[in-house]
Amino acid sequence: MEIVLNLMIVFFAFWAMEFVAWFSHKYIMHGFLWILHEDHHNQPKGFLQKNDAFFLIFAIPSMFSFILGALLNIIPLISVGAGILLYGIAYFLMHEILVHKRYKTLYNLLFKNSKSRYLKALLKAHYAHHKHLTKDGGESFGMLIFHPKYLKLAKEK
Ligand SMILES: [Zn+2]
Ligand SMILES: [Zn+2]
DSSP: OHHHHHHHHHHHHHHHHHHHHHHIIIIIIIIITHHHHHHHHSOOSSSOOGGGHHHHHHHHHHHHHHHHHHHHTOHHHHHHHHHHHHHHHHHIIIIIIIITOOSHHHHHHHTTTOOOHHHHHHHHHHHHHHTOOSSSSOOOOOSSSOOTHHHHHHHHO
16 A cells, blocks of 8 residues: 555656646746746757756755655655656656757657657647747746647647
């Protein structure tokens, strides 16, 4: 039973992170931390962006859960850490590899020949987000969950 419970915690933590990512993107990154997110909307020249700082920021709660869970022997806390970590990996694969193609080799390996309508829709949703170059307005602040209209758009083409 304990394994089922912990898998549920991993699952819940994973999807809770989609909410956290949506919320912080909409209200923090497009809010008072726009200064760190701006270069992601305005095509920086170098490989690293200030926006990458968010990866470090989001890694902290995961690390914290792993370390504390291990020290205090609280398995559910380790499951929370695992859920956050898995979300980080999923976000990285979708945003850095699929959408922005920052690692060409990985892109070719994983996504080049994909016929997935979900992935096509995810691309469209995030491109719609990037059409906005300023802090205000905007759409599609989430990553894995987006407006169903993009699924329709992905089918049309
Ligand atoms: Zn943004
Ligand atoms: Zn982006």
